[in-house]
Amino acid sequence: MPVAEPDVIAKLQKKEPAGFLLASVRGVGQVDFQPLLWTGVLILGSLWGAGWEYGLFATLGALSATAAAYLLGVDRSNIALGLQGFSGCLTGIALWVYLGNHGSTYVLTLVGAVMCVVINATLTAFLAPYKLNAMTAPFCIVTAVMVIGAPSYGRLWHGATPPAADPTYGGSGLTWSDLWRAFFTNVSQVFLVDEWWVGLVMLVALTLAGWRVGLFAAAGSIVGILVAWAFGAPDAQIANGIFGYNAVLVSIGMGTVFLAATAWNCVYTLIAAGAATALTASLTTLFDTFGGHTFTWPFNLTTWAFMAAVPFFPKILRTG
Amino acid sequence: MPVAEPDVIAKLQKKEPAGFLLASVRGVGQVDFQPLLWTGVLILGSLWGAGWEYGLFATLGALSATAAAYLLGVDRSNIALGLQGFSGCLTGIALWVYLGNHGSTYVLTLVGAVMCVVINATLTAFLAPYKLNAMTAPFCIVTAVMVIGAPSYGRLWHGATPPAADPTYGGSGLTWSDLWRAFFTNVSQVFLVDEWWVGLVMLVALTLAGWRVGLFAAAGSIVGILVAWAFGAPDAQIANGIFGYNAVLVSIGMGTVFLAATAWNCVYTLIAAGAATALTASLTTLFDTFGGHTFTWPFNLTTWAFMAAVPFFPKILRTG
Amino acid sequence: MPVAEPDVIAKLQKKEPAGFLLASVRGVGQVDFQPLLWTGVLILGSLWGAGWEYGLFATLGALSATAAAYLLGVDRSNIALGLQGFSGCLTGIALWVYLGNHGSTYVLTLVGAVMCVVINATLTAFLAPYKLNAMTAPFCIVTAVMVIGAPSYGRLWHGATPPAADPTYGGSGLTWSDLWRAFFTNVSQVFLVDEWWVGLVMLVALTLAGWRVGLFAAAGSIVGILVAWAFGAPDAQIANGIFGYNAVLVSIGMGTVFLAATAWNCVYTLIAAGAATALTASLTTLFDTFGGHTFTWPFNLTTWAFMAAVPFFPKILRTG
Numbered sequence: 001m002p003v004a005e006p007d008v009i010a011k012l013q014k015k016e017p018a019g020f021l022l023a024s025v026r027g028v029g030q031v032d033f034q035p036l037l038w039t040g041v042l043i044l045g046s047l048w049g050a051g052w053e054y055g056l057f058a059t060l061g062a063l064s065a066t067a068a069a070y071l072l073g074v075d076r077s078n079i080a081l082g083l084q085g086f087s088g089c090l091t092g093i094a095l096w097v098y099l100g101n102h103g104s105t106y107v108l109t110l111v112g113a114v115m116c117v118v119i120n121a122t123l124t125a126f127l128a129p130y131k132l133n134a135m136t137a138p139f140c141i142v143t144a145v146m147v148i149g150a151p152s153y154g155r156l157w158h159g160a161t162p163p164a165a166d167p168t169y170g171g172s173g174l175t176w177s178d179l180w181r182a183f184f185t186n187v188s189q190v191f192l193v194d195e196w197w198v199g200l201v202m203l204v205a206l207t208l209a210g211w212r213v214g215l216f217a218a219a220g221s222i223v224g225i226l227v228a229w230a231f232g233a234p235d236a237q238i239a240n241g242i243f244g245y246n247a248v249l250v251s252i253g254m255g256t257v258f259l260a261a262t263a264w265n266c267v268y269t270l271i272a273a274g275a276a277t278a279l280t281a282s283l284t285t286l287f288d289t290f291g292g293h294t295f296t297w298p299f300n301l302t303t304w305a306f307m308a309a310v311p312f313f314p315k316i317l318r319t320g
Numbered sequence: 321m322p323v324a325e326p327d328v329i330a331k332l333q334k335k336e337p338a339g340f341l342l343a344s345v346r347g348v349g350q351v352d353f354q355p356l357l358w359t360g361v362l363i364l365g366s367l368w369g370a371g372w373e374y375g376l377f378a379t380l381g382a383l384s385a386t387a388a389a390y391l392l393g394v395d396r397s398n399i400a401l402g403l404q405g406f407s408g409c410l411t412g413i414a415l416w417v418y419l420g421n422h423g424s425t426y427v428l429t430l431v432g433a434v435m436c437v438v439i440n441a442t443l444t445a446f447l448a449p450y451k452l453n454a455m456t457a458p459f460c461i462v463t464a465v466m467v468i469g470a471p472s473y474g475r476l477w478h479g480a481t482p483p484a485a486d487p488t489y490g491g492s493g494l495t496w497s498d499l500w501r502a503f504f505t506n507v508s509q510v511f512l513v514d515e516w517w518v519g520l521v522m523l524v525a526l527t528l529a530g531w532r533v534g535l536f537a538a539a540g541s542i543v544g545i546l547v548a549w550a551f552g553a554p555d556a557q558i559a560n561g562i563f564g565y566n567a568v569l570v571s572i573g574m575g576t577v578f579l580a581a582t583a584w585n586c587v588y589t590l591i592a593a594g595a596a597t598a599l600t601a602s603l604t605t606l607f608d609t610f611g612g613h614t615f616t617w618p619f620n621l622t623t624w625a626f627m628a629a630v631p632f633f634p635k636i637l638r639t640g
Numbered sequence: 641m642p643v644a645e646p647d648v649i650a651k652l653q654k655k656e657p658a659g660f661l662l663a664s665v666r667g668v669g670q671v672d673f674q675p676l677l678w679t680g681v682l683i684l685g686s687l688w689g690a691g692w693e694y695g696l697f698a699t700l701g702a703l704s705a706t707a708a709a710y711l712l713g714v715d716r717s718n719i720a721l722g723l724q725g726f727s728g729c730l731t732g733i734a735l736w737v738y739l740g741n742h743g744s745t746y747v748l749t750l751v752g753a754v755m756c757v758v759i760n761a762t763l764t765a766f767l768a769p770y771k772l773n774a775m776t777a778p779f780c781i782v783t784a785v786m787v788i789g790a791p792s793y794g795r796l797w798h799g800a801t802p803p804a805a806d807p808t809y810g811g812s813g814l815t816w817s818d819l820w821r822a823f824f825t826n827v828s829q830v831f832l833v834d835e836w837w838v839g840l841v842m843l844v845a846l847t848l849a850g851w852r853v854g855l856f857a858a859a860g861s862i863v864g865i866l867v868a869w870a871f872g873a874p875d876a877q878i879a880n881g882i883f884g885y886n887a888v889l890v891s892i893g894m895g896t897v898f899l900a901a902t903a904w905n906c907v908y909t910l911i912a913a914g915a916a917t918a919l920t921a922s923l924t925t926l927f928d929t930f931g932g933h934t935f936t937w938p939f940n941l942t943t944w945a946f947m948a949a950v951p952f953f954p955k956i957l958r959t960g
Binding site: 464 | 769828830832833835837838841842844848853892898929931933936937943944947948958
């Protein structure tokens with residue numbers, strides 16, 4: 001996709017005032033490998049013509065991904081060529097097609113676009129030794145995770161049948177007792193144990209090893225609860241720690257072992273903890289089809305993805 | 321599998337007159353890691369003894385793969401040791417066992433043997449940093465794709481039940497209207513849009529970016545239609561662009577971005593476009609089992625496979 | 641996970657007398673990335689508190705994995721930090737949770753812990769170029785294989801329903817005729833042929849290529865029969881060679897091509913042959929869900945895993 005005449009690249013690197021909008025439009029054309037502005041304009045126009053929702057979600061996806069790339073500090077000339085926006089553009093369209101025009105789909109488009117930028121960096125790192133390009137694989141991965149996972153989450157799923165994981169969805173909601181039990185079982189479920197006091201002892205054991213360790217474990221547990229609640233995961237499963245133990249592991253690992261102690265790294269770690277939580281439903285659905293189990297796959301996969309992506313985000317710093 | 325006494329290798333590199341046949345027979349023995357001619361002869365003989373169809377498909381597979389390796393310019397001494405024929409040999413046998421003795425199975429054996437040579441190169445590239453050997457994995461991958469995909473294609477599937485994707489198979493066939501709609505929707509489906517005029521506008525946008533871009537997009541679309549029709553994909557899905565959009569992307573990407581503008585590269589690109597089309601049914605079946613979707617996976621996977629294999633095919637040249 | 645103050649590491653490398661036990665306890669804490677002894681003690685204590693079976697299987701898993709790492713010659717300071725025990729610990733717990741407290745589960749915990757050490761080395765090799773850590777992925781992989789495969793094996797499965805692959809389980813057992821047919825069909829099934837005399841001819845062809853080749857083929861076939869019988873695979877499938885052909889290939893490949901001729905390598909090869917046999921049921925279950933087949937995947941995957949791990953086991957030596 002690095003197809004552009006030298007003078008185009010030169011102009012792009014001058015940081016045009018309207019650079020952000022131009023990069024987003026170029027992102028639409030880059031789905032078809034084209035950085036030419038007019039190609040992007042024409043394709044985006046035809047999408048709006050095909051239906052306003054096609055146009056709107058394509059635009060939102062491309063804008064969000066491009067903005068996320070700026071925030072994460074991705075190389076500017078790469079952004080300007082539209083190379084960060086195209087998977088976000090496709091993700092927006094696909095989420096609308098498969099999940100419908102609901103408030104939650106707009107949020108997922110935003111979140112999905114950010115994840116496309118991360119996964120693009122991940123795949124670029126993995127494929128570099130083989131001189132291969134990530135192409136639209138970030139879109140394929142991010143959208144697959146979301147579309148497969150959505151039916152398990154009450155607030156994301158608006159289909160005719162109730163959410164897959166929770167036939168009782170729409171009940172009384174999380175109670176205070178659910179919340180504090182979840183906070184501790186998120187720690188104990190790392191060892192497949194559903195006992196809040198075991199989680200409490202483990203949290204003490206972790207704090208003994210270092211106050212930062214205990215802090216990140218607790219923060220991961222809270223992020224796990226927040227994301228699972230926001231997506232509408234089943235109350236009982238949240239209370240049992242099913243949705244939060246991967247967030248705890250991601251948070252300890254990235255927060256205290258793999259990344260340096262900076263504010264940016266902290267934000268990056270908590271985003272990863274949230275991503276691991278969200279990933280739980282998709283993987284559970286996947287493994288269910290052949291009798292497998294989720295175990296700590298969300299933790300491992302998310303940590304690998306976010307850590308492999310680090311070299312492309314100058315604000316995020318590895319330890320050592 | 322590089323087991324051979326030095327003098328054997330020396331002899332092999334002298335390009336014996338009967339080199340092609342000897343290499344194919346050695347390919348049968350290489351399934352069991354043996355380059356010795358008599359081991360190959362004895363094993364091949366026992367296969368013919370087990371049943372003429374075992375012998376015939378094993379022979380066809382080994383011959384086709386060895387021939388494909390010659391055509392693609394694979395290193396001669398590697399071919400002579402039988403290292404290009406063994407996955408083709410197994411592919412021939414397995415296609416007969418799972419798809420039956422039909423005209424289409426002979427064609428698939430030929431196609432599958434070619435794909436084994438490509439995927440062998442792909443895996444060799446991916447595994448080289450870890451000093452691992454591709455072994456029989458090309459056979460496992462190629463045959464899996466074909467056996468899983470075949471029930472979706474009317475002309476490849478001769479089972480008792482009708483093709484999976486098309487209960488109405490055996491209808492009136494593709495009409496002229498289906499064909500031109502497919503030509504354009506193959507371009508618009510890249511963005512999940514099923515509107516021929518959107519595809520037309522996008523084709524114009526691509527041609528604006530360069531006449532070669534427009535040409536390869538159109539060529540990819542035609543290859544997509546041809547392969548889907550030849551395999552007997554459902555008419556309605558061909559007309560809606562479901563089988564062709566990946567071929568369009570492969571054709572633009574490999575034809576105008578990743579490979580130089582040569583005749584050999586053009587042929588290689590169009591073969592890849594056809595492979596992406598054929599791959600669509602298997603991936604759709606796979607993703608269906610857990611609620612996923614095909615998206616642009618056939619494009620990404622096929623392009624990665626064909627591009628990673630390039631270093632082993634001296635006639636195929638990367639850009640830059 | 642290499643989090644430890646320099647003085648702790650220094651002490652650990654002094655090879656404390658109780659080093660093996662301390663390393664195992666540290667392994668429990670390393671599930672949460674912590675090498676601190678007291679963190680491990682507290683967590684292990686809470687597991688015993690949660691239920692004696694939690695505590696017992698966690699302890700057995702951590703001890704077995706640590707012992708296996710010593711036997712395989714893994715770097716001592718790495719072992720001392722608990723970095724070899726944590727996946728084994730989790731594997732023990734998960735096998736008890738999903739397969740129940742039976743004699744066979746104790747054996748699987750031991751076997752699984754050994755496999756965790758191997759797969760940890762494999763993943764470490766694969767992830768090193770990307771500066772990623774294997775984390776708990778060995779646990780996820782090994783336990784998934786065992787839990788998905790167990791329902792196919794009569795001696796491993798104690799659920800209410802009979803073993804998946806064999807509704808007639810509990811019959812008369814393997815006869816002498818089954819055994820010698822299995823010995824030969826294990827060789828012929830490499831080519832998808834279920835004829836004992838074809839296997840005999842092929843064994844002759846292999847011996848022709850070298851007596852060691854014939855010997856390892858025969859040894860692989862015997863290991864395949866032993867493991868399949870010990871796990872309680874269906875008699876008819878053992879006799880038809882379904883469970884043994886991958887062991888034959890692993891044994892020839894690792895025994896005569898990839899590894900040097902030493903006693904340690906021979907043991908390592910035969911363990912790999914057994915692993916490939918055991919892997920057959922899981923992969924068959926996996927591929928069944930979307931209409932795929934096992935082919936020689938167990939051979940390829942097992943050989944890749946065991947060979948990629950070699951650099952971490954100083955007693956195992958590659959050829960060349």
